[in-house]
Amino acid sequence: MPPSGPELTMCDCSICKRKSALMVKVHESRFRLLAGEEALTEYRFHTKTARHFFRKVCGIYPFHRKRVTPDNLGINVDCVDGFDPAGVPSMRDNRSHTQKRGETMAASIQRAGPWRPAARMASVLLTLAAAAAPAAAQTLFDGRAAGPLSQGWLPLQQGTPAVTGQEAEGFRFNTLADRETQQGYFLFSPLALDDEAGFELLFDLQIDGATSTSANRGGFSLLLVGDDPARSLELVFDQGVVYSYDYLAGDADRFVRGPSAALAMGEMHSFALQVADGGYTLQIDGAQQLAGSLADYRAQGLPYTLGNFIFFGDNTSRAASNVLIGGVAIAPVPEPGTLALWLAGAGLLALRERGSGRRAG
Numbered sequence: 001m002p003p004s005g006p007e008l009t010m011c012d013c014s015i016c017k018r019k020s021a022l023m024v025k026v027h028e029s030r031f032r033l034l035a036g037e038e039a040l041t042e043y044r045f046h047t048k049t050a051r052h053f054f055r056k057v058c059g060i061y062p063f064h065r066k067r068v069t070p071d072n073l074g075i076n077v078d079c080v081d082g083f084d085p086a087g088v089p090s091m092r093d094n095r096s097h098t099q100k101r102g103e104t105m106a107a108s109i110q111r112a113g114p115w116r117p118a119a120r121m122a123s124v125l126l127t128l129a130a131a132a133a134p135a136a137a138q139t140l141f142d143g144r145a146a147g148p149l150s151q152g153w154l155p156l157q158q159g160t161p162a163v164t165g166q167e168a169e170g171f172r173f174n175t176l177a178d179r180e181t182q183q184g185y186f187l188f189s190p191l192a193l194d195d196e197a198g199f200e201l202l203f204d205l206q207i208d209g210a211t212s213t214s215a216n217r218g219g220f221s222l223l224l225v226g227d228d229p230a231r232s233l234e235l236v237f238d239q240g241v242v243y244s245y246d247y248l249a250g251d252a253d254r255f256v257r258g259p260s261a262a263l264a265m266g267e268m269h270s271f272a273l274q275v276a277d278g279g280y281t282l283q284i285d286g287a288q289q290l291a292g293s294l295a296d297y298r299a300q301g302l303p304y305t306l307g308n309f310i311f312f313g314d315n316t317s318r319a320a321s322n323v324l325i326g327g328v329a330i331a332p333v334p335e336p337g338t339l340a341l342w343l344a345g346a347g348l349l350a351l352r353e354r355g356s357g358r359r360a361g
Helices: 094-112 339-346
Strands: 023-027 040-043 051-055 063-065 072-076 138-142 154-158 163-167 170-174 182-188 199-212 220-225 233-238 241-247 255-262 269-276 279-284 287-293 309-314 319-332
Touching: 170 199, 199 220, 199 233, 233 269, 233 319, 241 279, 241 287, 255 287, 309 319
Parallel strands: none
Antiparallel strands: 023 072, 040 051, 051 063, 063 072, 138 319, 154 182, 163 170, 170 319, 182 309, 199 269, 199 319, 220 233, 220 309, 233 241, 241 255, 269 279, 279 287
């Protein structure tokens, strides 16, 4: 057991929820399997990182090697002879488990150092809401209702804080006062960002101002790290343009401008980003404007190696922006003919009459 005493948890992943086992986390240096290895069988799924061990005959689960921290094991305390879990602190709800996962990931980002070549995320503030089971469609952020922190997103920040605030049409996010500012928000998607199964990200966004010192940088980004991190996508918004990043290890910038499309400033646009079969298409206000292949950014390190990671904000010291974020929602790729029905029911990105856009900042 850990030197400070055991703390019991109940994992909220799809397999552990069904096992309903109370576990204690033990580092591999403190674990020895004395006998019975030949009686065990192993099961892996999803990312194939976690290793779940079961008895071949009776099916009892005694322990597993963890996915997020693979140098640690989760031990089923009901398989430990003489141990009584009564009275030992336990965290049975999803929020506590998910918060620990978020803390582990965010701490790793902080330890990893630069995210962009001359940038370092200086602080990671932690508040993570309980993970929700994926539905047919799910709102990730409603900018017209509240800010990201109250909706389960975690902040990343370096430099002067961005100017943020609530407006009638969405959440204001402005880093123009200091181009060195890097700030944004992230979460782990409740729906696997699996391009083989396909998914769609719907969002409303208005660009009211942007500045950049490089053709390969924009002041606002939307990053989706795939369920397989080798199949990811980062969309970048700059003055009058939206483009995706390609990754060229031999280029000084590494992240370089890929396919691009013109984007009118000062008005709210509805985006439908569909990801499937190693590629993506981007519709803007109902018309396809952009298409390309997914990219492998893993050589850049964290957070580009974290599967199902979603980020929006300003993550470069060479550009800044002033944007209004209406909302973000995610859904599996809809069957033909069902997208209009989904939009009507979702509410977040419902079709609406647009007036002239108002510039801020």
